[in-house]
Amino acid sequence: MTLMYDQLLNIIRDVDRISLNETILEQHSKGMTYHTPQKPELVVYPQTKEEVSQILTYANERCIPVTPFGVGSSLEGHIIPAQGGITVNLSLMNKVVEVRPEDFLVKVQPGVTRSQLNKELKRHGLFFPVDPGADATIGGMASTNASGTNSVKYGTMKDQxxxxxxxLADGRVVRTGGMAVKSSAGYNLTSLLVGSEGTLGIITEITLRLQGIPEIIVASRALFASIEAAGNAAAAMLKSGLDLGKVELVDQATIQAVNAYKNTDYQEVPTLFIEMSGSEQAVKKDMELAQEIAVEEGCQLFESESDSLARAxxxxxxxxxxxxxxxxNPGKGLLSTDVCVPISELPNAIKETRKLIERHGVEAAIFGHVGDGNYHAVLSIDANDPESVKKIEEINQQIVAYALAKGGTCTGEHGIGLGKKQFLRLEHGEAVDIMKEIKVVFDPKRILNPGKIF
Amino acid sequence: MTLMYDQLLNIIRDVDRISLNETILEQHSKGMTYHTPQKPELVVYPQTKEEVSQILTYANERCIPVTPFGVGSSLEGHIIPAQGGITVNLSLMNKVVEVRPEDFLVKVQPGVTRSQLNKELKRHGLFFPVDPGADATIGGMASTNASGTNSVKYGTMKDQxxxxxxxLADGRVVRTGGMAVKSSAGYNLTSLLVGSEGTLGIITEITLRLQGIPEIIVASRALFASIEAAGNAAAAMLKSGLDLGKVELVDQATIQAVNAYKNTDYQEVPTLFIEMSGSEQAVKKDMELAQEIAVEEGCQLFESESDSLARAxxxxxxxxxxxxxxxxNPGKGLLSTDVCVPISELPNAIKETRKLIERHGVEAAIFGHVGDGNYHAVLSIDANDPESVKKIEEINQQIVAYALAKGGTCTGEHGIGLGKKQFLRLEHGEAVDIMKEIKVVFDPKRILNPGKIF
Incomplete structure (x- = not known):
């Protein structure tokens, strides 16, 4: 047992909620992707904001690094304690504090997961729309400004x-925002903290907007001869003012990979996946219009389903x-690129990315959130082979350089974390100096998730 | 001619764009409301970001206050140079820099007005949805995080x-954000600057999201026996997942005041004004559903129109x-309250506000953005009569106290400015200290719009 252990036990007073166990430290050393693991010295599981405050006061006095942890689904190494120290696992702070169905809002602790929240909300006829794929915690999703397929209609975490x-780093507990849907009262600290990747404070409660569960959801699949045709169809749908829910584009080679993996026989052409939700009559009318638009742009097949199994x-x-x-690629790690470009640039960006990847002779899935201009190339990477790492990182750099040249961003929804730090100044220039000064306002001793973003 | 005039003329090199004229100074001394006027020492009209940069470098070196000015439609005295100094009138920076119709975005200079922008966008089949009522400049709207009736569907300025x-105060020119619809790259400085009321920097260019002009707009008016019934109907519509555009509530006494003013004979009952937009068939179906919901909640009359004149x-x-x-109340000033409460609290808040106003024996229009929980009491105020000012300010304080007790905000869309400074700490507590430290990062000598927000 270390001195730090004894001192934190003095705060937590529960041996089950502090750990030096090697397996536990190992679990908190890595994310979902290829970044180099690093173990914390100790993992602590607070249950209250008071405990979080005391842990941070303790760590701040001694300049000990503190890394917050949700379920570890980060794709950019956010939860790797790059400088060791204390990992604060927030999974025990998983209460839905208050549902206010008539106000379309809920207060949750940071360890509540997306699926846990939606299960709780269902009986109120409500749901929380942000769906990044993984069953992440709400705290983690807020920290990376996560989004996913629903953001065309509902926006990203910062909108919820x-x-x-x-x-804060010195143990002060502050509240930002409130329960009003909009406010112009002072600086928007809420939006500053959302997406700050645990470097400005540890979130202990989140107030979220909710949505009414729509009467009906209709999903469609539309096949096209080319990426351009699919992109044009998506653009025309956006422009027509249709109330689009999701608009996803998957390229030909990715459909081929899926067929190989699942032994399926999907037609191997660029495919748009569309979803709309709302009142039954309105959605059916809108999906008909979407089909007309798709056919005008040369769509070869357009299928729709509203039953939930058939949709899946x-x-x-x-x-x-x-x-x-x-x-x-069994046993290998993954690197997911996450650039986001102006909407009209997406079809070309996907085509160029596919060419680039083929030139390097590697495999990748490429799929895009067309309504946002955000797309991912998911690449297999062998972390033990320097050549593989070098090649994949080069591909990543070129994809980012292309996106930045078009006025886009290096990360649409995953965050900077460890993996994209080299791109931040390329994208934001001198504004990064302001970000660093803001970091010092919140965390003068730089104990909060050090090594991330900057 | 003053020394400051000569020195600024050295930067601007155009006598037509610097003014000491009394009438001009007078025009820049007051907003639309009751706040005490204060003249600047000088008004300057830059045409480029380089000029703005040089003006700020000059002012910063000498600690001269600088107040930005758009068209002066602020309702909270934002553009009153409370400590004198230089007013920077941005009306000559009124170019639509670039329309990118395929990307649904536009770059504008801060002096572009809302109507000017929408005129320009119309030929591209696009529009900019934020409509605060006044024909404000985009720079001013960004600075106060303005919104208005469209925000139920499209959100506020921060969402655009x-x-x-x-x-920045020291003359540095920085860029935040980019042309991607979403980003998780570093701290969200864009959202921090939106709503910062000219206290963190002077905006010289804005990249905005745009929307496709919908195929059809349908407007409706629904009459109810009580504020509660109208509120319940609005809540049920929100919950049903209908794609609502605008949902506005006007109370009975306000309809009476309108009848007296316009010599009209609107039925004097609480009235909901609703608008939906999108594809023709979908909107018609949704408006039918809205009518059904309204009738279930006891709606006495429900009328809809889609032709633009009939809608108006x-x-x-x-x-x-x-x-x-x-x-x-000819010759008197106006004070508009701007609280925003959790959505379900709106009907009661409006009722309590009406009672409070009647108790004080004054007249007021009360109308609310039901979908947001934001409402305004517009009160006549005689700035020359200390009793009148005291009474109206007391009413304002009680309305704010009620909203804060319900978890709301003192300002949903107008900003803090001069008039709501006393409420900021009541609402945000210790978070205000963080805001003040952020102010110092951007503007260490506090030259930017001093006297506002804090």
Whole structure:
């Protein structure tokens, strides 16, 4: 037992909630992707904001690094304690504090997962729309400004978070925002904290906007001869003012990979996956209009389903894209690019990315959130082979350089973390100096998730 | 001519763009409301970001206060140079820099007005959805995080601004955000600057998201026996997942004031004004559903129109509410409250506000953005009569206290400015200290719009 252990036990007073166990330290050393693992010295599991405050006060006095941890689904190494120290695992702070159905809002602790929240909300006829794929915690999703397929209609985390309770590095507990849907009262600290990747404070409560569960959801799949035709169809749908829910694009080679992985026989052409939700009559009318638009742009097949099982089946190829690459490369790590470009640039960006990847002779799934201009190339990477790492990192750099040249961003929804630090100044120039000064306002001793973002 | 005039002329090199004229100074001394006027020492009209940068470098070196000015439509005295100094009038920086119709975005200079922008966008089949009522400049709207009736569907300014070019107090020009619809790259400085009321920098370019002009717009008016019934109907519509555009509530006494002012005979009951937009068939179906919901909640009359003139006529009573109070009190100033409460609290908040106002024996228009929980009481105020000022300020304080007790905000869309400074710490507590430290990062000598927010 270390001195730190004894001192934190003095705060937590529960041996089951502090750990030096090697397996536990190992679990907190790595994310979902290829970044080099690093173990914390100790993992602590607070249950209250007071405990979080005391842990941070303790760590701040001694300049000990502190890394917050949710379920570890980060794709950019956010939860790797790059400088050791204390990992604060927030999974025990997993209460849905208050549902206010008539106000369309909920207060949750940071360790509540997306699926746990939606289960709780269902009986109120409500749901929380942000779906990044993984069953992440709400705290983690707020920290990376996560989004996913639903953001065309509902926006990203920053659009859902109305207020936060945050413990600052020195242990102060502050509240930002509130329960009003909009506010112009002072600086928007809530939006500053959302996406700050645990470097400005530890979130202990989140107030979220909710949505009414729509009467009906209709999903469609539309096949095209080319990426351009699919892109043009998506653009025309956006422009027509249709109330689009999801608009996803998967390229030809990715459909081929899915077929190889799942032994399926999806037609191997660029495919748009569309979803709309709302009142039954309105959605049916809008999906008819979407089909007309798709056909005008040369769509070869347009299928729609509203039953939930049939919808899942229709979208199956989309859901399997990331797994297809993983399955084809057992035992290897993954790198997911995450650039986001101006909407009209997406079809070309995907085409150029596919060419680049073929030139390097590697495999990748490529799929895009067309309504946002955000797309991912999921690449297999052998972390033990310097050549493989070098090649994949080069591909990543070129994809980012292309996106930045078009006015885009190096990360649409995953965050900077460890893996994209080299791109931040390329993208934001001198504004990064301001970000660093803001970091010092919140965390003068730089104990909060050090080594991330900057 | 003063020394400052000569020195600024050295930067601007155009006598037509610097003024010491009394009438000009007078025009820049006051906003639309009751706040005490204060003249600047000088007004300057830059045309480029380089000029803005040089003006700020000059002012910063000498600690001269600088107040940005758009068209002066602020309702909270933002553009009153409370400590004198230089007013930077941005009306000559009124170029639509670049329309990118395929990307649904536009870059504008800060002096572009809302109507100017929408005129320019129309030929591209696009529009900019934020409509605060006044024909404000985009720079001013960004600075106060303005919104208005469209925010139920499209959100507030912070949801539209993708990127900014900003001149900091020391003359540095930085860019935040970019042209991607979403990003998780570093701290969200864009959202921090939106709503910062000219206290962190002077905005010189704004990148905005745009929307496709919908195929059809349908407006409706629904009459109810009580504020509760109207509120319940609005809540049920929100919960049903209908794609609502606008949902506005006007109380009975306000309809009476409109009838007195315009000599109309609107039925004097609480009235909901609703608008939906999108594809023709979908909107018609959704408006039918809205009518069914309204009738279930006891709606006595539900009328809809889709033709633009007929729509305007249907909503006329809503459009006249603020003018009705002004007309009834010629020569007096106005104070508009701007609290925003959790959505379900709105009907009660409006009722309590009406009672409070009646208790004080004054007149007021009361109307609310039901979908947001934001509402305004527009009160006549005689700035020359200390009793009148005291009484109205007391009413304002009680309305804010009520909203804060319900978890709301003192300002949903107008900003803190001069008039709501006393409420900021009541609302945000210790978070205000963080805001003040952030202010110092951007503007260490506190030259930017001093006296506002804090």
């Amino acid at each position: 978070v109305l207020g936060l309770e945050v413990v 089946k229709l979208w199956e190829a989309r859901h399997h894209v990331a797994f297809a690459i993983q399955a084809a | 601004v993708l990127g900014l070019e900003v001149v 006529k249907l909503w006329e009573a809503r459009h006249h509410v603020a003018f009705a109070i002004q007309a009834a």
